[in-house]
Amino acid sequence: xxxxxxxxxxKVTEKGKYVELRCDPISGHTALYWYRQSLGQGPEFxxxxxxxxxxxxxxLPNDRFFAVRPEGSVSxxxxxxxxxxxxxxxxxxSSPLAGRNTGELFFGEGSRLTVL
Amino acid sequence: xxxxxxxxxxxxxxEGRISILNCDYTNSMFDYFLWYKKYPAEGPTxxxxxxxxxxxxxxxxxxxxxxxxxxxxxxxxxxxxxxxxxxxxxxASADGxxxxxxxxxxxxxxx
Numbered sequence: 001x002x003x004x005x006x007x008x009x010x011k012v013t014e015k016g017k018y019v020e021l022r023c024d025p026i027s028g029h030t031a032l033y034w035y036r037q038s039l040g041q042g043p044e045f046x047x048x049x050x051x052x053x054x055x056x057x058x059x060l061p062n063d064r065f066f067a068v069r070p071e072g073s074v075s076x077x078x079x080x081x082x083x084x085x086x087x088x089x090x091x092x093x094s095s096p097l098a099g100r101n102t103g104e105l106f107f108g109e110g111s112r113l114t115v116l
Numbered sequence: 117x118x119x120x121x122x123x124x125x126x127x128x129x130x131e132g133r134i135s136i137l138n139c140d141y142t143n144s145m146f147d148y149f150l151w152y153k154k155y156p157a158e159g160p161t162x163x164x165x166x167x168x169x170x171x172x173x174x175x176x177x178x179x180x181x182x183x184x185x186x187x188x189x190x191x192x193x194x195x196x197x198x199x200x201x202x203x204x205x206x207x208a209s210a211d212g213x214x215x216x217x218x219x220x221x222x223x224x225x226x227x
Contacts, residue, residue: 004159031213042120042205042217043160056214091159104150105215107159 002026004108006092012114013082021077021111025094032075033105034067035091043091049075082115089113119143120208122218131227135193139206139218142187146208150215151180151191154203163204164191196225 005024013019025032031050035043045059049069057067064082069075079086089112093105121140129135137151147168152160166173166180166189173180179192193200206218 033213035217040219042122042207042219043215045214045216048213059214093159104162104165107152107161109157109159 004092004094004106006090006108006111008111009109010112010114012116014116015082015084017082017115019079019082019113021079021090021092021113023075023077023092023108025073025075025092026096026106027073029094029096029106030072031095031097032069033093033095034075034077035093035107037089037091037110039088046077046090079113082113084115087113087115118218119146120206120216120218122204122206122221124221125219126222126224128224128226129196131198131225132195135191135196135200135223135225137191137193137204137206137221137223139189139191140187141189141208143208143210143216144187145210146216148209148212149180149182149189150207150209151178152205152207152217154205154220160205193223196223198225198227201225 007022033048034046037043047057047067052072064080067077089110091110093107150165151163153163154160164175164178164180166182182189201224203220205220207215
């Protein structure tokens with residue numbers, strides 16, 4: 001497809017388990033973003049990649065969260081020792097522009113994570 | 117510390133009338149503002165944006181107004197259509213990359 005693809009669309013896990021969420025951005029987009037949206041809230045910034053490197057990871061809530069983008073395309077968000085408070089929709093977005101952009105991001109449909 | 121606030125959780129408007137969605141911000145370093153629209157089970161989609169050097173930007177039925185002194189922006193939709201029913205998020209950026217979003221306003225356009 002032509003848009004941002006996220007898998008899985010839904011993930012239910014137990015407290016303490018490890019989770020990986022995958023994002024396949026629009027082909028050719030150099031910038032990739034992860035956001036988290038909790039119920040009744042707007043998306044909250046987690047991390048931003050420019051190519052393979054994390055340009056800004058200031059939004060990651062703690063060291064249980066980690067993200068990689070080894071080849072500058074697909075990205076994986078990894079959450080260790082999941083907690084119930086991690087339950088949210090995790091949104092991935094990409095942007096075609098390098099460096100400072102106009103802020104227009106192309107979002108995927110999100111991965112809904114539920115931690116029981 | 118909410119830097120971007122959308123104080124109206126919901127808004128209901130009659131088809132054909134004007135919809136006005138409001139947004140306030142606190143960070144004076146924000147220099148780019150955007151509105152996103154979100155349908156259920158879909159990701160947000162970009163609607164319209166405005167740079168801090170402007171006070172108005174128009175795109176078809178959608179107009180965004182920026183009042184920097186009041187740290188306030190608004191989105192006007194004229195005329196409103198039933199297909200406009202969605203959640204609207206206001207977002208702001210200070211560095212051109214990290215967007216700070218408001219909590220959203222649910223717009224319902226009644227036919």
